[in-house]
Amino acid sequence: MTEWSESLEHAAKQNKSLACFGLDPVIERIPIKEGNAEQKIAGFYGEILDACEAEDCLPGAVKPNYAFFAQYGFEGLRALKAVVDRARKTKLPVILDAKRGDIGNSSKAYAHEVFGFWQADAVTIAPYMGSDSVKPFIEFSERHGKGVYVLNRTSNAGAKDFQDLPVGGGKKLYLVVAEKIVEWGLHAKGNLGAVVGATSLDELAEINSFYAKAKNPVPLLIPGVGAQGAKAGDVVAALKKASKNLAVHRINSSSELNYAYEKQGTSDYAGASVKALKHLNKDIGLF
């Protein structure tokens, strides 16, 4: 069995990329005229991944955002299935960004949904409900080498409302969550990761340096680069302060890669996405 952190390392080296290609379908921005939402979304990402493959520029992972697919109902969900299948065909690690989380039995059902039905390799989950909401995902991941990313310090403005609150002893809540992630991941052999936004580099460096001391690697999924304003090079510099093995981390960019054709003023949307991905890889500057 390949552990999630090993799959991440392998894909990073194979594709020479730490980039995670976030998939956020917005029908109005997909320049395909024929077909329903399913056909447009599946066609759009299919062509983009084909172009990535043809130009030998596959990303280090893909991250379909469940919300963006599900807003189009069954058509969107069938497109999600097609996109996951397409990504798996090229052995791309698939992180389903679904922010799941519920009490024990429900989380177990969610783990079956995400890993069994959607066939994702990893999932994002929310920590608010605590240990027993996380454990069913971890148990599944230990048995099958799947990845589980717990929301830790997110990239949005509202993250300040609760995540930054000082709890007993003045430690911020996101650090208490980080301690729990290390505790939960003791037997998970690098399958348990954390979502840490790129928009606050000090906090990213602080959290990463905390994880660097843990027994197992804690893969970071880092959103906030691109449209949200952070620079990939700065993120890598922040990571380098503590991480020995950068290949388990992923820097995500979504709309800047999806709709690169808009900025580039071209109708070749697949080519534009590949170009933007190459640009991101260069900004990351590792391979």
Next chain:
Amino acid sequence: MTEWSESLEHAAKQNKSLACFGLDPVIERIPIKEGNAEQKIAGFYGEILDACEAEDCLPGAVKPNYAFFAQYGFEGLRALKAVVDRARKTKLPVILDAKRGDIGNSSKAYAHEVFGFWQADAVTIAPYMGSDSVKPFIEFSERHGKGVYVLNRTSNAGAKDFQDLPVGGGKKLYLVVAEKIVEWGLHAKGNLGAVVGATSLDELAEINSFYAKAKNPVPLLIPGVGAQGAKAGDVVAALKKASKNLAVHRINSSSELNYAYEKQGTSDYAGASVKALKHLNKDIGLF
């Protein structure tokens, strides 16, 4: 436009019930032999709701748990659609228990998924990502009279890990979340509610007394009764300490109602569920 809190009051009085019938499909426990998962689940809950209607014993709301449907893939999701449609036919308020929550644009897409596609009347969401993760749901609810329940103090053991932590000033995190819920709900006219578990009655009474002072009603969705161990009568007693208008609250029971036939030793599962619901209504003791 009918506000969510008004729909709740109306349904409570119409159906003489504060009970929320949680729908947690588990194929192995559904005693229907023919058909695929979709047919079994839709058939099971269809028959139960038919029996409730025939015996003039409809619940005050239904709460399909997204996880339990989604674990069966597209068959489960099509069953969810059928079950929501069936509940709406009898004007039952439908709370989709989906624990959604993401940054702004993604939460907006989730609001479209839940209210637009699934046609739910209300949804449960997670608070960890803060204000901008909650606002798209609230904006949708203000325009369309939909309900939004924020996880506040949940009924599971792991709730202690983060929700009970003392933050600045010694106040517990769940109370800080409660303050935010009141702030977020200032213009929401009773559409913004909270999930507060029944397993800790002191905390339930404390939180409810805090909400009773707010300008707008904060409808509570209270899981934890039945299989999880809490008694409905105790919950009502705790609520009565502060709530003037109990009809906006809902006490949820899932597996005890779904699979009542097992305990009652009968093959008439629909009749057994009605009997269990009558029993729960009696325990609540309000009508």
